[in-house]
Amino acid sequence: MTLRVAVIGAKGRIGAEAVKAVEAAPDLELVASLGRDSELTELTDARVDVAVELTHPDSVMANLDYCLSNGIHVVTGTTGWTEERLATVRGLLDAAPSLGLLIAPNFSIGAVLGMQFAQKAAKYFESVEVVELHHDRKADAPSGTATRTAQLIAAAREAAGRAPQQDPTTHELPGARGADVDGIPVHAVRLRGLLAHQEVLFGDTGETLTIRHDSLHHSCFMPGILLGVRKIVDQPGLTFGLEHFLDL
Ligand SMILES: NC(=O)C1=CN([C@@H]2O[C@H](COP(=O)(O)OP(=O)(O)OC[C@H]3O[C@@H](n4cnc5c(N)ncnc54)[C@H](OP(=O)(O)O)[C@@H]3O)[C@@H](O)[C@H]2O)C=CC1
Numbered sequence: 001m002t003l004r005v006a007v008i009g010a011k012g013r014i015g016a017e018a019v020k021a022v023e024a025a026p027d028l029e030l031v032a033s034l035g036r037d038s039e040l041t042e043l044t045d046a047r048v049d050v051a052v053e054l055t056h057p058d059s060v061m062a063n064l065d066y067c068l069s070n071g072i073h074v075v076t077g078t079t080g081w082t083e084e085r086l087a088t089v090r091g092l093l094d095a096a097p098s099l100g101l102l103i104a105p106n107f108s109i110g111a112v113l114g115m116q117f118a119q120k121a122a123k124y125f126e127s128v129e130v131v132e133l134h135h136d137r138k139a140d141a142p143s144g145t146a147t148r149t150a151q152l153i154a155a156a157r158e159a160a161g162r163a164p165q166q167d168p169t170t171h172e173l174p175g176a177r178g179a180d181v182d183g184i185p186v187h188a189v190r191l192r193g194l195l196a197h198q199e200v201l202f203g204d205t206g207e208t209l210t211i212r213h214d215s216l217h218h219s220c221f222m223p224g225i226l227l228g229v230r231k232i233v234d235q236p237g238l239t240f241g242l243e244h245f246l247d248l
């Protein structure tokens, strides 16, 4: 069956790449491309099966509300997820139990593997810090990927019975030690010329381990997006993270 797909945020950096990827996929049909000035009713007019939502933290909730209230599955990579927002989308899904929603902090297979490796390493090291580096037009900090990575590391440390990291710093300029995500310091670099990069630094007596991933072109996110589109139609409810659709 050919899936009827829309891209919301079709003129953006990742959205424009997603348009090309969907058009090139033999089992998918691009039936709508929406920008900031488009009407969401275009989605229902075009009888969309799956919407790929790649916009902005300020607009994602309204887009998901429309889709999930109108029988459309969603794959989104937009950032800005909080517990409160997740509770809202769970409510929308409860009212539409046949629909699926994939929220993927990162669609790149390498980045997902990097997060998994970091989660695995977490219990073995006393110290850990996350450094994410992105292009200078990024709307949010820290990145969705870094936030998720830190959350996974913190959960793995807690499950292993590791005490929170001690930081003896008493004199600092505000921000010098990064953001605190569940007890893990996360540092955000913004630099023209970069795309999306992350280093997870682990340290313990006499050794360090660095897990680094580099996204060099937006094409790296496309296999994950296409996988999400194909899988989400058979996966009702909320799926958080592309790893759930991979054989890891
Ligand atoms: N999960 C992942 O793997 C990835 C996630 N991302 C995330 O995706 C999001 C988009 O990133 P990026 O492409 O770099 O950002 P861009 O700013 O390049 O693109 C966003 C696009 O969405 C459009 N837009 C804004 N509001 C709406 C709306 N209400 N309806 C429709 N379109 C809208 C913007 O229009 P206009 O140009 O008029 O403002 C713009 O074209 C970010 O949250 C980013 O972090 C990015 C890369 C990978």
Ligand SMILES: O=C(O)C1=N[C@H](C(=O)O)C[C@H](O)C1
Pocket: 079, 105, 106, 107, 134, 138, 139, 142, 143, 144, 145, 146, 195, 196, 197
């Ligand atoms: O804005 C971006 O570019 C990216 N956003 C996502 C994030 O915040 O983690 C994914 C990737 O890092 C690119």
